[in-house]
Amino acid sequence: MKAESVIITGASDGIGKAMALEFSRKGWAIGLLARRTELLEKVREECLQAGAPRVFYRGADVSDENAFEKALDGLDLELDGATAFIANAGITGRSSLGPDAWTSAKRILEVNVLSAIHGLEHMKLKMLARGRGTLAGVSSIAGARGMPTSGAYATSKAALTNHLEGLRVDLKPHGISVVTIVPGFIRTSLTTHNKGKMPFLMEVDDAARVFVSGVVGKRAWSIAPAPFRIIYPLIQMLPRSWFDALMSRMYRTIRG
Numbered sequence: 001m002k003a004e005s006v007i008i009t010g011a012s013d014g015i016g017k018a019m020a021l022e023f024s025r026k027g028w029a030i031g032l033l034a035r036r037t038e039l040l041e042k043v044r045e046e047c048l049q050a051g052a053p054r055v056f057y058r059g060a061d062v063s064d065e066n067a068f069e070k071a072l073d074g075l076d077l078e079l080d081g082a083t084a085f086i087a088n089a090g091i092t093g094r095s096s097l098g099p100d101a102w103t104s105a106k107r108i109l110e111v112n113v114l115s116a117i118h119g120l121e122h123m124k125l126k127m128l129a130r131g132r133g134t135l136a137g138v139s140s141i142a143g144a145r146g147m148p149t150s151g152a153y154a155t156s157k158a159a160l161t162n163h164l165e166g167l168r169v170d171l172k173p174h175g176i177s178v179v180t181i182v183p184g185f186i187r188t189s190l191t192t193h194n195k196g197k198m199p200f201l202m203e204v205d206d207a208a209r210v211f212v213s214g215v216v217g218k219r220a221w222s223i224a225p226a227p228f229r230i231i232y233p234l235i236q237m238l239p240r241s242w243f244d245a246l247m248s249r250m251y252r253t254i255r256g
């Protein structure tokens with residue numbers, strides 16, 4: 001029988017790489033996508049050692065529409081039709097009060113929203129034609145509300161969460177599952193710029209185990225670390241004045 005297979009964007013490092021290794025341990029075939037091909041070559045070797053039967057990679061910037069589609073098409077072909085796709089590639093950035101405010105916000109929205117949705121929509125068509133598959137997107141707890149110091153990032157993740165939610169309902173009758181992956185604070189290069197204390201900071205391999213089990217189990221919502229299962233809806237319910245006071249204090253602590 002053909003092995004299950006997954007294409008992961010942003011697989012050269014962090015959560016994407018850790019998920020690729022976890023899928024490999026489960027015997028899935030893997031398609032890796034990111035810009036740094038020298039890292040992808042190393043991840044490929046690690047995935048093969050971890051148990052993946054076949055591993056392919058493509059170097060592409062997800063915001064380069066043609067290159068991204070070509071890379072997805074190539075990986076999908078090599079995998080004989082990927083069982084799952086995870087839009088994971090993402091960047092962060094602090095809200096700026098300077099002249100770079102717009103360029104920085106635009107780049108975050110470009111990579112985290114437009115490119116993620118582009119990947120999901122492109123793979124959706126292939127899965128619709130096959131009548132099966134799982135689409136997943138890596139959002140964030142930051143998408144729960146507008147977050148101080150990270151306006152564009154929080155906006156990007158709220159947009160992705162909402163897009164995935166709509167897709168989930170639309171695609172259910174077509175046999176396609178949609179999984180929203182919601183990391184809290186995970187130790188990767190993305191969080192190294194936080195000099196303060198990050199609540200419930202989780203190691204990336206532990207987080208990947210939770211997220212991969214969410215994708216394999218086709219769960220609508222996969223959130224880690226566990227305390228955020230309760231904290232996320234509580235943040236959404238906080239009255240505005242409490243939210244402002246709590247979040248400005250929390251983000252001062254996180255940023256250090």
Ligand SMILES: NC(=O)c1ccc[n+]([C@@H]2O[C@H](COP(=O)([O-])OP(=O)(O)OC[C@H]3O[C@@H](n4cnc5c(N)ncnc54)[C@H](OP(=O)(O)O)[C@@H]3O)[C@@H](O)[C@H]2O)c1
Pocket residue numbers: 009010011012013014015016033034035036037039060061062063088089090091092111138139140141182183184185186187188189190191
């Ligand atoms: N770490 C956390 O605490 C946390 C919390 C909430 C959500 N998340 C989300 O989790 C996802 C992964 O984050 P991470 O923490 O693993 O970050 P990371 O360690 O910085 O890894 C980011 C990955 O995305 C890729 N990437 C970035 N821009 C890209 C582009 N334009 N084209 C192609 N690939 C690109 C990078 O590869 P190349 O540089 O090689 O292209 C890298 O593989 C992101 O969507 C992030 O927003 C993370």
